[in-house]
Amino acid sequence: MGTPSERTPLADRVEELLAGGGPLPIVAAGEPVLRRRAEPFDGQLEPALLARFVEALRVTMHAAPGVGLAAPQVGVGLRIAVIEDPATVPDEVRVARGRVPQPFRVLVNPSYEPVGAARAAFFEGCLSVPGWQAVVARPETVRLTGLDEHGRPLDEVFTGWPARIVQHETDHLDGTLYLDRAELRSLASGRAMAERWTQPTPAEAAAELGFDLP
Numbered sequence: 001m002g003t004p005s006e007r008t009p010l011a012d013r014v015e016e017l018l019a020g021g022g023p024l025p026i027v028a029a030g031e032p033v034l035r036r037r038a039e040p041f042d043g044q045l046e047p048a049l050l051a052r053f054v055e056a057l058r059v060t061m062h063a064a065p066g067v068g069l070a071a072p073q074v075g076v077g078l079r080i081a082v083i084e085d086p087a088t089v090p091d092e093v094r095v096a097r098g099r100v101p102q103p104f105r106v107l108v109n110p111s112y113e114p115v116g117a118a119r120a121a122f123f124e125g126c127l128s129v130p131g132w133q134a135v136v137a138r139p140e141t142v143r144l145t146g147l148d149e150h151g152r153p154l155d156e157v158f159t160g161w162p163a164r165i166v167q168h169e170t171d172h173l174d175g176t177l178y179l180d181r182a183e184l185r186s187l188a189s190g191r192a193m194a195e196r197w198t199q200p201t202p203a204e205a206a207a208e209l210g211f212d213l214p
């Protein structure tokens, strides 16, 4: 564990980021930090600084707005992410996508493995790839292990939309963007999404754009 008298370069970087106050700038695809495997968190930020950083991630996620944010997205290569989804969507969307509310959570050093063979395919987007969405087929249920922000073990099964969120955010920590896993023929601009593809499932988009669903 680091000590305040031996501040790490990452701690300096985070202090610098937090000095600005308010939501942090989100880095976009093309920044190498989004393509590197983030360092496991091992006390590089002392507890008070970690708490301030997590709060800044929460504020930034809300401001974006988004339902998840990984530390590399603000330029910090540590295996830390936050998630939270109020799931304020119409009933038919909630049912089709399994989009149930997900309370605020901090994931430290998370990893996941699929549970069962079922896959679900839906449009998803990323705050680091603004203006676009694409369909990604992912395991419908995953087991997530890791730690919370207090260092307590996390071992939990997620399904539906929350499972999608934890996979997307954990992937960020491995330098993977959702586009790496996407059906590229489904790539759609924000405008096309709003005008054409608001259905609860991507079935119509698959037929019209010519891509397969699981």
Ligand code: ZN
Pocket (backbone or CB within 6 Å): 125, 126, 127, 128, 168, 172
């Ligand atoms: Zn993302």
